[in-house]
Amino acid sequence: MLRVMRRAFFVLAGAAALSACHKEPSFEERYDAASEKIEQRAKAIDAQISGTGTPPAENAAP
Numbered sequence: 001m002l003r004v005m006r007r008a009f010f011v012l013a014g015a016a017a018l019s020a021c022h023k024e025p026s027f028e029e030r031y032d033a034a035s036e037k038i039e040q041r042a043k044a045i046d047a048q049i050s051g052t053g054t055p056p057a058e059n060a061a062p
Helices: 002-020 027-052
Strands: none
Touching: none
């Protein structure tokens, strides 16, 4: 009986260890995620710039 319990413990411990592991994202997945973040930030910056307009001093002729 003790032998069965010991074996069950190791099986459950092994299953728990395997479930904790996960696959690392590939280069392409990381690149796509970074590109998406950069694109979102660029759009936010563009929207902020277009919302503020150009200061009058920059419009004046030299």
